Amino acid sequence: MIQVGIFTGYFPYDLAQTAARIRALDFNTVQLDVSFKDMDLSTNALDSAIAKKIRDTFRNNNLPICCISGYTNLVHPVPEKRKANLDHLRQIIRYANELGSPYVISETGTYHLESDWVSDPRNKTEEGYTECRDVIGELVEFARQHGVTFCVETYVNNVIGSVDETLRLFADIDHPNLGLLMDPTNYFDEHNIGAIDLTINKIFDALSDKIKIAHAKDVKLASSSVGVVMADIDGDEAHALRGVGMIELPAPGLGSLNYDLYLKRLARKYPNIPIIIEHLDETDVPRARQFIHEKLLSNGL
Numbered sequence: 001m002i003q004v005g006i007f008t009g010y011f012p013y014d015l016a017q018t019a020a021r022i023r024a025l026d027f028n029t030v031q032l033d034v035s036f037k038d039m040d041l042s043t044n045a046l047d048s049a050i051a052k053k054i055r056d057t058f059r060n061n062n063l064p065i066c067c068i069s070g071y072t073n074l075v076h077p078v079p080e081k082r083k084a085n086l087d088h089l090r091q092i093i094r095y096a097n098e099l100g101s102p103y104v105i106s107e108t109g110t111y112h113l114e115s116d117w118v119s120d121p122r123n124k125t126e127e128g129y130t131e132c133r134d135v136i137g138e139l140v141e142f143a144r145q146h147g148v149t150f151c152v153e154t155y156v157n158n159v160i161g162s163v164d165e166t167l168r169l170f171a172d173i174d175h176p177n178l179g180l181l182m183d184p185t186n187y188f189d190e191h192n193i194g195a196i197d198l199t200i201n202k203i204f205d206a207l208s209d210k211i212k213i214a215h216a217k218d219v220k221l222a223s224s225s226v227g228v229v230m231a232d233i234d235g236d237e238a239h240a241l242r243g244v245g246m247i248e249l250p251a252p253g254l255g256s257l258n259y260d261l262y263l264k265r266l267a268r269k270y271p272n273i274p275i276i277i278e279h280l281d282e283t284d285v286p287r288a289r290q291f292i293h294e295k296l297l298s299n300g301l
Helices: 017-026 048-062 079-094 125-144 163-172 196-210 257-267 282-298
Strands: 002-009 030-032 065-069 103-109 147-152 180-182 211-216 229-230 241-244 272-276
Touching: 002 282, 017 048, 017 257, 030 048, 030 272, 065 196, 065 211, 065 272, 079 125, 103 211, 125 147, 125 163, 147 211, 163 180, 163 196, 180 196, 196 257, 211 257, 257 272, 257 282, 272 282
Parallel strands: 002 030, 002 272, 030 065, 065 103, 103 147, 147 180, 180 211, 211 272
Antiparallel strands: 229 241
């Protein structure tokens, strides 16, 4: 059966309280956000002892860590900021197995100066693609050295955003230590939101063999351009994002995604894959979990 989990970052507490609250909601896996109120987890502070403490706390709560968040803008246009981003990501990769999982995930990034979620003309240039590919290639090699698989989460406004761009990346970096975080909502914009089933099938037909972990949020067309919408939650930008332009990205069950089709296509090749709920606040977690539970139950998954 597909395993249902949640990001730890939606529970902004100390380490012990975060694990206890998630366990009380009957989840059986988590995607680890390396951030807790009682711990210094900055780049230079993260070490083996801290990593093992985090891992063991979740294991003691019967919450195995299925993957680790390393989300950052890989191609930030300010060199100093890009270096800091990549240094922190490498530190997470270095200690990933001691943190509890060999899978570390990041978006590919954008050349936009002010937002990680807004497109930039340079994103879709050959120069932009080549630079992003080379950064990812270096990360994959670093991950290989540490027994880790680096997983990209594609997003339509980032350098790697479409099915074709994703296929090109995997063709250029044909390596077992590069994987894909599957989230079909990330491939939608105003041009294909009216063809949800067709787009889901296209995504899975092309990319099924690359998937390591899956996400559960939703997608729908906004009535007008919403700019960049961030929820007022105690969390980082990746967790607060709720929409860009004409596309809203709410919690699972609050949009237009065909979850029956999504879950059937996912389970066809990965019947026991973890699926991680996102884009919500703590108060909405029980509803979202029940929505996914009922969809899995009704589809025999």
